[in-house]
Amino acid sequence: xxFERYGKxxxxxxxxxxxxxxxxxxxxxxxxxxxxxxxxxxxxxxxxDNIKCTGCSTCAKACPQGAIQIITSVxxxxxxxxxxxxxxxxxxxxxxxxxxxxxxxxxxxxxYDYERAKYRRQELVMGxxxxxxxxxxxxxxxxxxxxxxTLPKQTLLLNRDKVEK
Amino acid sequence: xxxxxxxxxxxIGPVHPSTHGVFRMRATLxxxxxxxxEPVFGYLHRGIEKLAExxxxxxxxxxxxxLDYIASMSNNLAYVLAVxxxxxxxxxxxAEYLRVIMAELQRIxxxxxxxxxxxxxxxxxxxxxxxxxxxxxxxxxxxxxVSGQRLLYNYMRVGGVSQDIPEEFxxxxxxFLKQMPRFIDEYDRLLKQNEIxxxxxxxxxxxxxxxxxxxxxxxxxxxxxxxxxxIRKADPYSIYDRFEFEIPTGEVGDCYDRYRVRIEEMRQSxxxxxxxxxxxxxxxxxxxxxxxxxxxxxEAYAHIEAPKGELGFYxxxxxxxxPYRCHIRAPSLMNLTALREMVIGWKxxxxxxxxxxxxxxxxxxxx
Amino acid sequence: xxxxxxxxxxxxxxxxxxxxxxxxxxxxxxLTVIIIASVLTLVMGYIWIERRGMARMQAxxxxxxxxxxxxxxxxxxxxxxxxKEDIVPANADKIVHWLAPVIAFAPALMIFAVxxxxxxxxxxxxxxxxxxxYVVAIxxxxxxxxxxxxxxxxxxxxxxxxMRNVAAVVSYEIPLVLAIIGVVLIAGSLxxxxxxxxxxxxxILLQPLGFLLFFxxxxxxxxxxxxxxxxxxxxxxxxxxxxxxxxxxxxxYLAEYAEALAISAIITTLFLGGWRGPLLPPWxxxxxxxxxxxxxxxxxxxxLPRVRIxxxxxxxxxxxxxxxxxxxxxxxxxxxxxxxxLPWVMIPVNIAIMVVLVxxxxxxFKLGWGRVEV
Numbered sequence: 001x002x003f004e005r006y007g008k009x010x011x012x013x014x015x016x017x018x019x020x021x022x023x024x025x026x027x028x029x030x031x032x033x034x035x036x037x038x039x040x041x042x043x044x045x046x047x048x049d050n051i052k053c054t055g056c057s058t059c060a061k062a063c064p065q066g067a068i069q070i071i072t073s074v075x076x077x078x079x080x081x082x083x084x085x086x087x088x089x090x091x092x093x094x095x096x097x098x099x100x101x102x103x104x105x106x107x108x109x110x111x112y113d114y115e116r117a118k119y120r121r122q123e124l125v126m127g128x129x130x131x132x133x134x135x136x137x138x139x140x141x142x143x144x145x146x147x148x149x150t151l152p153k154q155t156l157l158l159n160r161d162k163v164e165k
Numbered sequence: 166x167x168x169x170x171x172x173x174x175x176x177i178g179p180v181h182p183s184t185h186g187v188f189r190m191r192a193t194l195x196x197x198x199x200x201x202x203e204p205v206f207g208y209l210h211r212g213i214e215k216l217a218e219x220x221x222x223x224x225x226x227x228x229x230x231x232l233d234y235i236a237s238m239s240n241n242l243a244y245v246l247a248v249x250x251x252x253x254x255x256x257x258x259x260a261e262y263l264r265v266i267m268a269e270l271q272r273i274x275x276x277x278x279x280x281x282x283x284x285x286x287x288x289x290x291x292x293x294x295x296x297x298x299x300x301x302x303x304x305x306x307x308x309x310x311v312s313g314q315r316l317l318y319n320y321m322r323v324g325g326v327s328q329d330i331p332e333e334f335x336x337x338x339x340x341f342l343k344q345m346p347r348f349i350d351e352y353d354r355l356l357k358q359n360e361i362x363x364x365x366x367x368x369x370x371x372x373x374x375x376x377x378x379x380x381x382x383x384x385x386x387x388x389x390x391x392x393x394x395x396i397r398k399a400d401p402y403s404i405y406d407r408f409e410f411e412i413p414t415g416e417v418g419d420c421y422d423r424y425r426v427r428i429e430e431m432r433q434s435x436x437x438x439x440x441x442x443x444x445x446x447x448x449x450x451x452x453x454x455x456x457x458x459x460x461x462x463x464e465a466y467a468h469i470e471a472p473k474g475e476l477g478f479y480x481x482x483x484x485x486x487x488p489y490r491c492h493i494r495a496p497s498l499m500n501l502t503a504l505r506e507m508v509i510g511w512k513x514x515x516x517x518x519x520x521x522x523x524x525x526x527x528x529x530x531x532x
Numbered sequence: 533x534x535x536x537x538x539x540x541x542x543x544x545x546x547x548x549x550x551x552x553x554x555x556x557x558x559x560x561x562x563l564t565v566i567i568i569a570s571v572l573t574l575v576m577g578y579i580w581i582e583r584r585g586m587a588r589m590q591a592x593x594x595x596x597x598x599x600x601x602x603x604x605x606x607x608x609x610x611x612x613x614x615x616k617e618d619i620v621p622a623n624a625d626k627i628v629h630w631l632a633p634v635i636a637f638a639p640a641l642m643i644f645a646v647x648x649x650x651x652x653x654x655x656x657x658x659x660x661x662x663x664x665x666y667v668v669a670i671x672x673x674x675x676x677x678x679x680x681x682x683x684x685x686x687x688x689x690x691x692x693x694x695m696r697n698v699a700a701v702v703s704y705e706i707p708l709v710l711a712i713i714g715v716v717l718i719a720g721s722l723x724x725x726x727x728x729x730x731x732x733x734x735x736i737l738l739q740p741l742g743f744l745l746f747f748x749x750x751x752x753x754x755x756x757x758x759x760x761x762x763x764x765x766x767x768x769x770x771x772x773x774x775x776x777x778x779x780x781x782x783x784x785y786l787a788e789y790a791e792a793l794a795i796s797a798i799i800t801t802l803f804l805g806g807w808r809g810p811l812l813p814p815w816x817x818x819x820x821x822x823x824x825x826x827x828x829x830x831x832x833x834x835x836l837p838r839v840r841i842x843x844x845x846x847x848x849x850x851x852x853x854x855x856x857x858x859x860x861x862x863x864x865x866x867x868x869x870x871x872x873x874l875p876w877v878m879i880p881v882n883i884a885i886m887v888v889l890v891x892x893x894x895x896x897f898k899l900g901w902g903r904v905e906v
Contacts, residue, residue: 006890006891006894007360007890007894008358009357009358009359009360009362009363010359010360010361010835010836012354012355012358012359013355013356013359013835013836014831014832016351016835017292017355017589017831017834017835018589020296020588020589020590020591021585021588021589023591025587025588025591025592025593026299027592027593029593037309038306038309038310038313039310039331040309040310040311040312040328041309041313041314042313042314061221061457062221062223062224062456063224064220064221064224064225064227064228094227094317095314096226096227096319097313097319097327098227098319101327102456110313142313142328143327143328153333154306154309154310156303156306156307156310156337157299157302157303157306158303158306158337158341158344284837287837287838288757288758288760288761288836288837288838288839289835289836289837289838290586290757290833290834291590292590292834292835295590295591295592296590296591299591356837359836361758361836361837361838361839362837364839364840364843365837365838365839365843512840514761514840514841515840
């Protein structure tokens with residue numbers, strides 16, 4: 001006479017839950033504790049290096065949403081391009097990173113931070129001054145391997161939740 | 166004297182208490198038993214196929230992320246394979262291996278969501294759901310390390326992948342592979358033999374072999390009905406013919422079998438990743454393709470074994486920088502056609518469990 | 533001294549509890565206040581234990597922002613619920629709709645009148661010599677409240693949910709009461725005080741099958757997981773308290789936890805020895821044992837999936853009822869045939885019988901039952 005389904009499955013399940021009671025929970029209590037995001041994090045702001053940029057508008061062509069607007073004029077006297085208008089609607093941007101990948105001069109970067117909430121939607125449209133490269137803005141290493149050294153390593157749940165066999 | 170009853174129609178509304186999205190079912194009940202079921206969808210239609218005609222071939226890749234937002238790498242892979250077939254572009258070796266590793270990791274992550282949501286609907290109050298999400302969190306951390314985002318990766322490109330993996334990826338992946346079998350055993354211990362789950366899910370919502378093949382379902386639903394059909398073995402794409410793995414099948418085709426098939430397939434995916442990790446060569450990760458791709462005039466269809474089933478992309482090109490027509494064969498929509506067969510004759514509480522075990526994502530159904 | 537059949541006030545003054553100064557009415561007032569205050573506080577503590585305990589078992593933290601360790605979270609919930617708008621459906625039966633939460637909640641409080649939490653007369657409000665019968669009778673009144681809620685909501689799905697609830701509660705009363713009778717047979721009295729005093733060995737060892745039956749039937753009575761299909765989130769209809777909001781909903785919510793507290797208290801009194809124990813003061817032992825029983829309920833809620841309505845009824849009538857009858861038969865035989873049997877003999881015999889019976893009845897557990905005969 002074979003006995004099965006007499007409550008053994010229920011008892012096994014109960015042992016699993018009770019062992020979890022004695023493990024450390026894996027919650028991170030934001031905003032007191034923060035995790036380091038990946039070095040290639042695609043933050044929701046673009047950072048523009050206006051010295052390297054030549055106004056070729058490859059980024060605007062690559063953007064699937066059409067969120068970048070560039071107007072360039074030619075300064076015939078010095079044979080240079082001048083970027084007159086460079087505007088990104090970061091509310092419409094989907095942070096895909098295609099613009100950063102396609103820039104042939106490495107003049108465009110994605111930002112590293114994500115806490116950028118604003119009260120008005122118009123404040124999300126960034127013009128030339130808002131997008132400029134500066135020391136206060138942290139660059140992300142997405143498609144820019146040289147920036148990787150300046151960023152901290154990512155915290156992995158694999159390392160925080162080590163359980164013995 | 167018999168009591169006169171008449172059937173009445175209930176709306177299992179678009180605001181679903183479970184985690185599958187905006188989907189509506191109109192059930193005709195006779196007492197407690199369901200006599201007819203009509204799925205109504207379209208609440209999440211975003212016009213992806215039309216939007217794809219206005220973007221370049223590379224610009225469609227972020228769009229395909231948002232189809233089945235739980236398994237974004239698989240969508241990218243299917244589309245990119247279709248474009249490469251259309252334009253005749255070859256992919257370097259290292260890129261092929263990276264694609265396989267990402268696709269199999271994504272399969273594990275998507276199955277974790279599917280099983281977690283199914284068990285949540287059975288009534289286990291979020292416990293297996295949260296345990297599985299803890300493992301999915303580890304996989305998503307790996308994806309974040311590679312591509313920078315946690316849900317919509319935009320990682321595959323026409324001709325390879327977008328960037329190479331950082332050097333801490335492979336050690337972390339090895340660590341994950343060491344830990345994961347232990348967690349799958351923990352899920353088995355928690356609920357595999359649980360009598361209440363067996364009473365709720367065994368024998369419920371049976372889909373026989375003939376009906377499954379006739380309704381053109383695919384994926385774990387088909388394999389649970391006993392049909393040994395997996396596109397990775399039947400029509401291998403990419404480099405899947407270099408790995409050895411098995412295809413688990415069920416016997417009866419009930420909800421319990423679908424749950425078991427998904428768990429066993431997770432184990433097989435771990436095997437594939439191990440083999441890929443050993444064999445991965447070094448080299449370029451993307452072949453040289455022009456910035457704006459212009460394939461020759463023609464059409465191509467590429468299909469992969471996505472976590473939900475057979476995901477296919479049909480592309481028509483007219484030698485311009487944007488596709489002329491892009492059609493998506495969504496596995497969730499095809500699997501839904503079998504829902505009515507499976508549900509008739511059971512009660513409402515069973516209908517919710519059966520619906521959960523098919524595992525659809527409304528983003529794919531509605532596109 | 534033998535009083536006339538009319539008002540027996542003399543008799544009352546003479547049957548004062550001897551160690552209680554001030555008289556009968558002071559005893560009643562002080563203990564009523566103590567019981568109501570401690571029940572409400574314990575219910576809030578229960579909500580906290582459930583949320584933190586369940587969260588810890590699911591590898592996350594529970595509420596920990598409101599007050600130290602989140603202890604004021606139930607208070608915050610109560611305040612939130614109090615300031616919500618009270619919506620009554622248009623065609624509802626107003627009086628029935630208003631009375632239903634009261635009738636559902638009041639019996640849960642009234643059960644505590646007879647449960648002893650301390651030795652002596654200061655330990656309970658009333659020492660009825662039919663204590664356990666009073667408990668069972670009063671506990672069934674809250675079902676009327678549930679049915680009134682379903683009826684007064686003017687919503688056919690609430691009515692369906694309420695009728696299912698009533699059917700389930702009525703079915704599970706029978707194994708519940710039969711399990712209690714086993715304890716009563718061994719203790720020899722219906723009074724809860726006597727039952728506690730008779731437990732030199734806790735009755736959980738002498739009546740293991742009775743404990744199991746009472747626990748399962750008790751969980752089903754109070755609609756706790758795995759039997760919580762009346763109020764489950766992934767059910768189609770949201771149950772009998774769909775149309776309630778504000779303080780009335782809070783009363784239903786409190787009533788659920790107060791009933792859980794009541795069942796835990798009854799289990800402690802009947803099976804675990806009430807307030808008996810060395811070293812610590814008796815009321816502390818009582819509270820500790822109640823917390824342990826409730827923690828087991830939280831544990832099962834976290835782990836087990838939900839049963840379906842016909843499986844619920846099948847469990848009551850085909851599994852619990854025969855086992856309860858056999859348990860009663862065996863206990864009666866033991867009490868009659870071996871009155872001076874050392875309890876140490878009964879313990880292994882009873883445990884062996886429980887194991888054998890559960891194994892035998894598991895042979896009836898057929899799968900794939902789902903088909904319904906309407």
